[in-house]
Amino acid sequence: MFLTFASWLHKTPLSLGFQHQVAWLWPTCETIHFAGLALLLGVAGMFDLRLLGFMKRVPISVVKDFMPWALVGFTLNLLTGMIFVISEPAQYFGNPTWWVKVAFLIVAGANALIFETAYGRRAAAIPAGEDTPMPLKIIAGVSLISWLGVLVAGRFLPFVGAGVGAGL
Amino acid sequence: MEDFLLRLQESDFGVWVSSAPTIFAYPTILMLHTVGLAMIVGPAWVLDMRLLGYGARLPVEALRGAFRIMWVGFFINASTGIALFISEADDKGLKWIFWVKLLAIALALVVTTRLRRAVFGGGVASDVATPSARSLAKASLFLWLAAITAGRLMAYIK
Numbered sequence: 001m002f003l004t005f006a007s008w009l010h011k012t013p014l015s016l017g018f019q020h021q022v023a024w025l026w027p028t029c030e031t032i033h034f035a036g037l038a039l040l041l042g043v044a045g046m047f048d049l050r051l052l053g054f055m056k057r058v059p060i061s062v063v064k065d066f067m068p069w070a071l072v073g074f075t076l077n078l079l080t081g082m083i084f085v086i087s088e089p090a091q092y093f094g095n096p097t098w099w100v101k102v103a104f105l106i107v108a109g110a111n112a113l114i115f116e117t118a119y120g121r122r123a124a125a126i127p128a129g130e131d132t133p134m135p136l137k138i139i140a141g142v143s144l145i146s147w148l149g150v151l152v153a154g155r156f157l158p159f160v161g162a163g164v165g166a167g168l
Numbered sequence: 169m170e171d172f173l174l175r176l177q178e179s180d181f182g183v184w185v186s187s188a189p190t191i192f193a194y195p196t197i198l199m200l201h202t203v204g205l206a207m208i209v210g211p212a213w214v215l216d217m218r219l220l221g222y223g224a225r226l227p228v229e230a231l232r233g234a235f236r237i238m239w240v241g242f243f244i245n246a247s248t249g250i251a252l253f254i255s256e257a258d259d260k261g262l263k264w265i266f267w268v269k270l271l272a273i274a275l276a277l278v279v280t281t282r283l284r285r286a287v288f289g290g291g292v293a294s295d296v297a298t299p300s301a302r303s304l305a306k307a308s309l310f311l312w313l314a315a316i317t318a319g320r321l322m323a324y325i326k
Contacts, residue, residue, distance in 0.1 A: 031320040034205065035313055042210020058230045065223040066214060148203070155202050159195035 006089035018087040026087070029080040036080065039073030041147055051123070051132050051140035060132075061124040097153055097161040104149035111142045169261075176257040185255035194255065201248040207241025209312045212280065219287065219297040219305035228293040235284060242277075265325045269318035276311035279304050 009015055018025060043066045049055065050063040085092045092098040115123070115136075123136055132140075176182055185193055211234035218226055253260055260266045283304040287293050297305065 027321055027324045031317045034202070034316050034320060035209075037202075038206050038209035038312075038316070039213060041206040042212075042214050045206075045210055046214055054233065055230045058226060062223075062225045065225055066217070069214075069217065069222075151202060151206065152199055155199040156191070156195055160191060 002093040003090060006093045009086060009089040012086075015086050015089070018083055022087065025083065029083050032076050033080045033084075036073040036076035037151060040070050040077065041073075041151070043067060043070035043073065044143065044147060048140040048144045051136045053131060053137070056131070057128050059124075059128045060126055064124070091162070092157075095157060095161045097157050101150055101153035101157070104146045104153060108143060108146035108150060111139055111146060115139050115143075170258065173257040173261040176254050177259075179254065181251075182254045182257065185251050194252075197248045197251050200244055201252060204241040204244035204248065205316065208238050208245065209316065211235075211237050211241075212276075212308055212312055215283075216305040216309045219283075219301050220309075221297075224295070228287060228295050228297070232288055232293065235288075238280070260322060263322060263325060265318050265321050269315055269322065272311050272315040272318055276308060276315060279307045279311060283308060 046055075047063050047067060047070070050058065050060060055063065119136060119139065123132070126132060177186075185197060188194075211231075215231050215234050217223065218228060218231060283301065286298065286301045286304060
């Protein structure tokens with residue numbers, strides 16, 4: 001089903017447009033994708049470390065001031081990632097490692113959503129110097145592991161599972 | 169020079185890195201190189217942004233620990249970088265963009281050590297960055313971006 005979708009997507013004007021730009025578009029997007037991952041992991045990683053109990057003298061809400069930059073990094077990577085997938089859909093849909101990356105992304109996203117909706121206000125109310133409760137530490141651990149999983153699966157894409165959907 | 173690069177690339181270690189049929193050779197080394205990138209550039213950019221005035225409620229002193237993460241990242245990337253270089257020495261060593269990447273990293277290291285001394289060298293770090301600390305922060309932002317860009321382009325520029 002996904003591969004039918006992939007071959008349809010590959011013939012859309014948008015995909016064809018990206019494919020014809022591919023000489024400079026791909027390296028440019030890759031560069032942005034790597035800068036974006038550093039920004040996202042740097043900022044989100046700092047926030048996770050604070051939830052785990054590092055930098056305890058700083059209130060959680062203050063560390064959170066940086067989070068818009070994590071969102072900038074994520075948005076850059078979502079956009080450039082979509083350009084990769086729209087350009088060569090079968091290369092991704094046909095690769096099990098890409099689905100592992102998507103699974104880690106969903107875990108990371110759901111985890112962030114749980115934090116925001118269920119613990120956001122409670123976390124902001126924790127005064128400086130106080131330890132965070134266990135649920136917040138678990139959320140921080142899941143966040144670190146799932147973003148790392150996104151990176152590792154992404155980097156393994158060309159080596160593990162590649163070619164499964166080749167020729168489509 | 170080229171003879172030396174070729175000997176490196178064709179050494180047992182070079183051949184193992186580039187062509188051993190295991191995920192633990194080239195793919196894992198390349199993956200660790202990206203993990204190290206995030207451990208260096210992520211904290212560096214957070215510190216740079218803070219020194220340039222973003223997130224001013226955060227005491228600069230709280231970011232002292234960033235250097236520990238960055239040095240671990242640098243150790244990972246120096247080791248994996250050397251291994252990756254050996255495996256493709258005769259290709260990468262002859263590319264000007266590779267030397268641009270190394271130059272950007274060397275300059276970024278000088279800037280990072282100076283920035284550390286300027287901001288954290290004399291007791292508790294001040295929450296207002298001096299003009300020279302701000303310049304170093306701007307240089308750091310730019311040089312790490314340049315290193316990433318040159319690194320990516322190594323796969324494209326002949």
